[in-house]
Amino acid sequence: xxxxxxxxxxxxxxxxxxxxxxxxxxxxxxxxxxYRQDLxxxxxxxxxxxxxxxxxxxxxxxxxSVSRANTDDFPLTLASAVPSQTSVYFCASSSGTxxxxxxxxxxxxxxxx
Amino acid sequence: AQTVTQSQPEMSVQEAETVxxxxxxxxxxxxxxxxxxxxxxxxxxxxxIRQEAYKQQNATExxxxxxxxxxxxxxxxKISDSQLGDAAxxxxxxxxxxxxxxxxxxxGTRLKVLA
Numbered sequence: 001x002x003x004x005x006x007x008x009x010x011x012x013x014x015x016x017x018x019x020x021x022x023x024x025x026x027x028x029x030x031x032x033x034x035y036r037q038d039l040x041x042x043x044x045x046x047x048x049x050x051x052x053x054x055x056x057x058x059x060x061x062x063x064x065s066v067s068r069a070n071t072d073d074f075p076l077t078l079a080s081a082v083p084s085q086t087s088v089y090f091c092a093s094s095s096g097t098x099x100x101x102x103x104x105x106x107x108x109x110x111x112x113x
Numbered sequence: 114a115q116t117v118t119q120s121q122p123e124m125s126v127q128e129a130e131t132v133x134x135x136x137x138x139x140x141x142x143x144x145x146x147x148x149x150x151x152x153x154x155x156x157x158x159x160x161x162i163r164q165e166a167y168k169q170q171n172a173t174e175x176x177x178x179x180x181x182x183x184x185x186x187x188x189x190x191k192i193s194d195s196q197l198g199d200a201a202x203x204x205x206x207x208x209x210x211x212x213x214x215x216x217x218x219x220x221g222t223r224l225k226v227l228a
Binding site: 031033035040041042043044045048050058088090092094096098099101102104106107 | 119122146148150156157158160163165204206214215216217218219220221
């Protein structure tokens, strides 16, 4: 079944540790995104990529980095995790056409202690 | 900067009744897309309905319809004949037609359906 795969599903991480959240899509979508979801704040864009080889900053990029070496993969790295990065992280993609909606992965629940 | 506002953190509706969730947005652009997403307890994000700003006709998908008021920058979601399975968080989202591919989301409305 075509879609977006995120890993891990959940993770408890000690503050100061490095963590990479994985995201892979098999829909050949050009654009990919990382959002974080926090209660009362909705979904906030962390980073995005319009096409392989390019990335851009969203609303809350600090403390996060991304890369887009190919069309399918868009990993999100926390270089040194802090408790405020405790959140649910969603990877999403879109075909890039103007009317295309976002397709979401099932999310990663990250707890930084 | 574009912003999306959902002023109702929580709503309740009786099963089989109709409920309307509100969404307003702020933009200086004239051409854009609007979306409603549903997030049930499973955490999955599901597209409910989308609206193109240059189309005056309100979008409908079965029991879901929107009331799009472009001048007022309002995009409310109406759910008719509410069912228990409609209980979820609902997010309104905005995307410019051209330029950046960013989608901006509101803070969400939690809908409870009462049996």
